[in-house]
Amino acid sequence: MTTTTPYTARPIAPRALGELRTTDDAGRPTAPFTDTEGGAPLRCCLRRSEPGERIALVSYAPLRRWAAETGAAPGAYDEVGPVFIHAGPCEGPAGDVLPFTGAHRTVRSYSRRGHILGGRLVQEPDALGQALTEALDDPAVALVHVRAVEYGCFLYEVRRGYEAGRG
Template sequence: MRIHALPNDVLDRARALAGTDEHHELHDESPGAPLRCCLRKAGPGEPVILFRHTPAAGRGPYEELGPVFAHTEPCDGPATAAEFPEAFRHAPRTLRAYTAAGRIHGGEVAEPDVLADRVTALLDDPAVAEVQVRSASHGCFLFAITRD
């Protein structure tokens, strides 16, 4: 599996708009915020931006808009693209599978100890192009996963 943080063009656009409107909030710090740029939790004193994002996979009636956090300045990105990020293994996650046409093609809520196995099972279906991992409690997009 390949883990995808938010694309640089999305992050660059959000950072350029940081603090300019109600959709791009600047926060001097927000410890514990799940950062979609590097797929870890924000630490104390790390400035972040909170902005609206629509993941690319869902299209038409399946398009979703939700809040995401990222560093206000570019960072090094995720430590790895091959493993489920440790910072996001602590709680159940909603897994949503999408076809290449952007249609939902299954999904489930998975417990932390079986997340990677459940993602693999969803990706084993040839109709699935991408799995979105979301917060089960808030529904927020965390990251996407595709086949290697």
């Protein structure tokens, strides 16, 4: 299921993907495998994997990478968690709708310093767009992470002014 919104889900950037395909953000070598079942939420192209695709499960630090771009200092808010990516280059997202909306999600807001400003549980799939709008209407919010409720995994980030295919 997908949701439309004035904001665009931001996949992991190509440069970060290149690095993660060698060594993940926890310092471990990447170990690609063939996905026999499919259904893994891929953070490189923001879709679910298909059976037979080569993917990898890597540790990723989204806030740390954002902080490196912006000069923020997230301190203890810097988290490393598991994400699935394609083992090799991929096309990236196919459109500008919000992916992975068919389940409960959390929307976590961060300040320009990289500190958590708040979070919101989104229980209805069609409420995610509204939750993002409300979060980004707050001028203190610099970016938002959308996360899975079940495991807390990072799914994607949303920033003001981000357009698909850029950055």
